Amino acid sequence: xxxxxxxxxxxxxxxxxxxxxxxxxxxxxxxxxxxxxxxxxxxxxxxxxxxxxxxxxxxxxxxxxxxxxxxxxxxxxxxxxxxxxxxxxxxxxxxxxxxxxxxxxxxxxxxxxxxxxxxxxxxxxxxxxxxxxxxxxxxxxxxxxxxxxxxxxxxxxxxxxxxxxxxxxxxxxxxxxxxxxxxxxxxxxxxxxxxxxxxxxxxxxxxxxxxxxxxxxxxxxxxxxxxxxxxxxxxxxxxxxxxxxxxxxxxxxxxxxxxxxxxxxxxxxxxxxxxxxxxxxxxxxxxxxxxxxxxxxxxxxxxxxxxxxxxxxxxxxxxxxxxxxxxxxxxxxxxxxxxxxxxxxxxxxxxxxxxxxxxxxxxxxxxxxxxxxxxxxxxxxx
Numbered sequence: 327x328x329x330x331x332x333x334x335x336x337x338x339x340x341x342x343x344x345x346x347x348x349x350x351x352x353x354x355x356x357x358x359x360x361x362x363x364x365x366x367x368x369x370x371x372x373x374x375x376x377x378x379x380x381x382x383x384x385x386x387x388x389x390x391x392x393x394x395x396x397x398x399x400x401x402x403x404x405x406x407x408x409x410x411x412x413x414x415x416x417x418x419x420x421x422x423x424x425x426x427x428x429x430x431x432x433x434x435x436x437x438x439x440x441x442x443x444x445x446x447x448x449x450x451x452x453x454x455x456x457x458x459x460x461x462x463x464x465x466x467x468x469x470x471x472x473x474x475x476x477x478x479x480x481x482x483x484x485x486x487x488x489x490x491x492x493x494x495x496x497x498x499x500x501x502x503x504x505x506x507x508x509x510x511x512x513x514x515x516x517x518x519x520x521x522x523x524x525x526x527x528x529x530x531x532x533x534x535x536x537x538x539x540x541x542x543x544x545x546x547x548x549x550x551x552x553x554x555x556x557x558x559x560x561x562x563x564x565x566x567x568x569x570x571x572x573x574x575x576x577x578x579x580x581x582x583x584x585x586x587x588x589x590x591x592x593x594x595x596x597x598x599x600x601x602x603x604x605x606x607x608x609x610x611x612x613x614x615x616x617x618x619x620x621x622x623x624x625x626x627x628x629x630x631x632x633x634x635x636x637x638x639x640x641x642x643x644x645x646x647x648x649x650x651x652x653x654x655x656x657x658x659x660x661x662x663x664x665x666x667x668x669x670x671x672x673x674x675x676x677x678x679x680x681x682x683x684x685x686x687x688x689x690x691x692x693x694x695x696x697x698x699x700x701x702x703x704x705x706x707x708x
Contacts, residue, residue, distance in 0.1 A: 343396040343450075343467035345373045347575055349696045350629060350663065352379035352588070357690065358661055358704045359625050361385045368615065369627035371607060374401025376627075378408070378589035381601045385625075391608045391615045398607035399443035404589065405602045406438035413592045419454060421581045421590050423462035428454040440607075462579035469532055473576040476519070487513045495577045497567050504563045511559065520551040537637030538630070538665040545666055545700065554698075561697035572696040613642065616649040623653050626660045630699065633664050636671035647676045651707065658707040663699040672705075680705040 355376060361367070365385035369377060371392035378401075380388060392398055407416045419425045429451045436444045453466040460466065465474035477491060490510040497503040522528055539550060546553040561573065571585045581590060588594055608615050612628065635643040650660065660680070662669060672680070687702045694702065 340394070343400065344394060344469060345397065346400070346464055346467045346470050347572070347587070348373045348375040349572060349698055350376060351572070351694045351696050352376045354690045354694055354702065355627065355661060356380065356383055358687070358702075359383075359627070359659055361625065365625055366621070366623045367625040367627065368612065368623050369625075370612070370629045370631060371397045371401055372629065373397065374404050375587045375589060377401060377605055378404060378598060379587065381598055381604065382588060382594060384601070386604065388605045389608060389615065389619070389623075390605060391610060391612055393609065393611055395442055395609040396446060398609050399439075399446045401605070401607055402439050402443040403435070403447060405605060406435040408589070408595065408598050408602055409438055410435060411595070411599055413595050416595070417583070417586075417590055417592075420463070421583070421586055423454070423464045423575075423580050424456045425454040426456075442609075464575050464579050470576075472528060472532055476522075477576060484513055491577050494562065495567055495570075495574045500563065500566065503567055507559065507563050511555075515551075515555055520555075523551040523554055524549060534665075538633045540637070541633060541664070541666045541700070553700075557697050561695065565693070565695055565697070570695045611646075613646045613649050616646075616653050620653055622655050622658075624655070624658050626650055626654075626658070628660065628662045630663045630665065632662060632669075632671065633666070643671065644673055644676075647673060651676065651679060654707045656707055660705040660707070662703045662705070663701065664703065665700045667700045669701060669703050679708050681708060682706075 350372070352375070356379065359365075359367075359380070361380060361383035363384050363386060365383075367380060367385055367388045369380075369388065369390055371377065371390040374390065374397070377388050377390045390398065390401055404420060407419060410416070415425075415431070419428070419431075425431060429448070432444070432447055432451065439447070450466075453463050456462065460474065464470055487510070490506060490513065494503060494506045494510060497506055542553045543549050546556070548556065561570070567573070569585055571581055571587060574585055575581055581587070583590075583592075589598060608619075610618075612626075612631075632643060632646075635646065683704050683706075687704050691699075691702045
């Protein structure tokens with residue numbers, strides 16, 4: 327069963343666009359990173375939203391690194407639309423998630439895209455078509471498909487669920503959110519949904535590898551479904567939905583002009599357009615990138631991939647840290663996340679060269695609008 331799960335995860339991750347939007351809150355990231363005009367950032371691409379968000383803080387360069395080239399193709403498409411300079415078009419594609427006749431638009435964007443990205447989006451042009459079976463780009467890709475099943479396909483079997491979800495994302499205050507969530511949870515957390523969330527296939531589609539499932543099961547009494555339920559309840563009842571674009575986009579399949587990532591805000595377009603040349607994409611691992619591009623970098627944003635390395639590739643974990651330290655200076659900041667409430671896998675010799683800020687990160691973790699991680703960790707090289 328374990329081998330089957332690993333094989334399924336590798337197959338999904340190696341053949342599919344995993345993430346169509348980032349699920350790390352850049353509001354927290356930018357406070358922790360404190361980017362400056364001379365900052366040189368190495369980060370995992372994911373869906374590219376946060377790389378564009380960081381540009382608003384005027385760093386010198388951002389290297390977006392991802393082993394999945396489809397994620398880099400997504401960031402390149404976002405940058406091409408930003409460089410295109412038409413906010414209405416940008417918002418139509420990535421705000422509403424629907425752009426009829428996307429193929430013709432792609433022809434005008436192709437000169438700004440790398441060859442792989444052009445080929446990929448020509449093949450996946452239908453991602454931006456609205457159909458009865460799939461009305462939005464945000465229900466495409468691995469995570470998007472699971473979101474569609476959980477929030478749209480399954481609710482058809484229970485007519486009470488869909489209206490509650492729609493009311494929740496439009497709630498005006500926390501009291502209203504709590505009042506709506508109370509009946510919602512009794513419908514949402516039925517036996518079938520709990521079973522579905524515990525299945526390896528579902529977690530693989532969410533981009534959750536077996537090591538993270540193991541961490542959750544070991545550290546959280548309710549297992550995977552209990553972990554997700556606990557995280558959802560906190561975010562949906564303790565944090566305002568009015569600016570929570572993370573949950574809104576999967577609940578209704580689109581953003582709004584008042585609730586969207588910063589790269590979709592009209593006032594930010596001129597600034598982003600001036601700075602997209604500072605972002606480069608690299609379809610490789612963090613370790614391979616640092617081997618090929620040695621230098622002094624001031625910031626690393628590693629998301630949660632070291633959960634996987636710590637379980638599957640301990641030598642690879644150590645190599646990555648050795649390269650990070652080799653390509654850093656005193657004061658370089660490393661931002662990580664984990665499914666575990668506490669990161670314990672950093673090699674002892676590496677920990678001795680880092681300072682940590684648990685009081686700061688633990689406090690900010692409570693403000694995380696995505697709210698899906700067990701911990702956020704900031705380390706600073708001594």
